Amino acid sequence: MASTPRTQLGYPFDGGSILRRAKRLRRESAERTGLVPLRIAILGGWTTQETATLLELFLLDQGFRPEIHQSEYNKFFEDAVLDSGALEAFRPQIVYLHVGVANLQHTPPVSANKAEFEAALAAELARFEEIWSSLHSKLGCTIIQNNFELPLDPLGNHGASAYGGRRHFVSRLNVELAERARLDKRLLVHDVCTLAARIGADRWFDPHRWFAYKIWLTPDADAALAYSLATQMSAIVGRARKCLVLDLDNTLWGGVIGDEGVEKIRLGRETPEAEAFTAFQEFCLSLQKRGILLAVCSKNDEAIARQGFAHPDSVLALEHFSAFRANWEPKSETIESIAEELNIGLESLVFVDDNPAEREIVRAQLPMVAVPEVGSDVSRFPEILVAAGYFETTGLSAEDLSRSSMYAAEAARSHSQAKYSSYGEYLRDLDMKAEIASFSATYLDRITQLINKTNQFNLTTRRYTHAEVAACITDERTITLYGRLTDKFGDNGLISVVIGRIRNSSVDIELWLMSCRVLKRDMERAMLDALVERALAAGAEQLHGVYLRSEKNALVADHYRQLGFDCVERTEDGGRSAWVLNLSDHYEKKNRYIAVNEIPAS
């Protein structure tokens, strides 16, 4: 359904809801074509079926067709070392050791001294080393080994340091595990310790499920673990994402640069808001420094957009971006052209935008682009991007697996289908409703504010004082219109203003402006429809419009032509043009996608 705000299997997800619908999700995902086969063996210390189900779903969603082999219940050691025939016959590309604290056999007694502690540690490690070495010699594939979540400790805080402390023991075990993974290119740590801490101990482990089914995790925790694992596996076979595509206004800085100017955008250390945008820029720069490409995709005038990076507090500079697109095209089209320019597949891209309508069209038209539901609070963006695991890396065994090369970009591209067959269908699905009416006292402040700050979609850039706006209301020879627009994502507020003066048989449009937030939504057409209706009611036969060029309003140079006006006068440099629309012919309403609630002139 088009109104789903996020894909069910993309980040963030609802683990319980995925499990409840697992059968259907699996059936639907498995129908997709162009999926890349991946053979995975799960050697578990408990019931692993639920993890396997979730892992399969997430991998399907990420473009794989996984085949999963599971060890007999709690037979991870036996299947790896003693009786590995079935495993060898399966020939996994990745073996996942799904074990945890419950599977440890050598934890020291509470009374332990240093020697006993070290002996227990050595014994525990020896057991796992035996597993790894057996798997290496028999299978030669990549091994993913869970590290361990910090357990409940009867010694309380003391357990973090005592030789008899379970938490101390597990902490050391994790350190030793990391040491071995660093030395062994085919051994990767799955960082369960951090994952469990992020989820929180209370939501991680459910003793009921453990005692009743020998399932280690809660449904939510199992989903988080499977998702994390799927991103790690993607990275192993070289399918992690490579490029972060960023919006500008209210994503990389606070405010709308086209309207407010570079000097007014929020960046730096002066306010909490500015700090949050700066922190996000720093985060993006850290990604760029480790090899993630950055690109800009913004609805802006390009020259103005570039100025943002000249802001003295901008952490990011133009040189950090591999592609820079500021234009007024639908973002789904712009992003396709970015992928072409960088010569990478769309499935390598992550798109971040504070505007839910932009996220929606990209998600719908380009389903292989990752579009996290980041919300509009930039202070949360880094956390969401890290937890979503788009840029996971191993740096390890990509070479080992390159023979069964996993790049299937072309296949994925040709088989995925855009959700909307046209831009019009997208607009229809936005479920837009407008209220268009004459100025009223309630809106005087907002109208005055909009008139005095809108620079881009503004035909004449005339400014009015509060008193002048108020005077328009009472003047019988003046037509005033404001427009409010809501869509399925919420209320965009009062976003358009028109003022026309009735002169003899024509109406001169003195002011016409709109917030760029609702550009290309048909709102300008709806405003024209309302204006024509009132002009006709006043006995007018023509609308006269004028475009006065400013530094920032190139966007609307062709506004009147696009609405069917004829150009009757134009200065040589195009700085001023005059336009006429004849109303004597039958006027057909131009708005196609917005349900308008017109409140008649009083």
Added chain:
Amino acid sequence: MNILERVQPIFQDVLDDPSLRVERASSAESVEGWDSLAHINLIASIEKEFGIQFALGELSELKNVGEMIDLMERKLIRK
């Protein structure tokens, strides 16, 4: 809505059968696909949907959907 009606969509989702209808007499033996894994999933989904928790051992004694619903009713009253 009574509990029997409220559990229908859960059974339909977990067993992936939109036309499925369970009755009080339905049980794991009589409903296709209700295996041990589906059972775990059903219980987790019911606990989440109704905001209740089954105690250890409570479920193993139930013979059919009707008995489960009676147990849920007692839990919901106590909430």
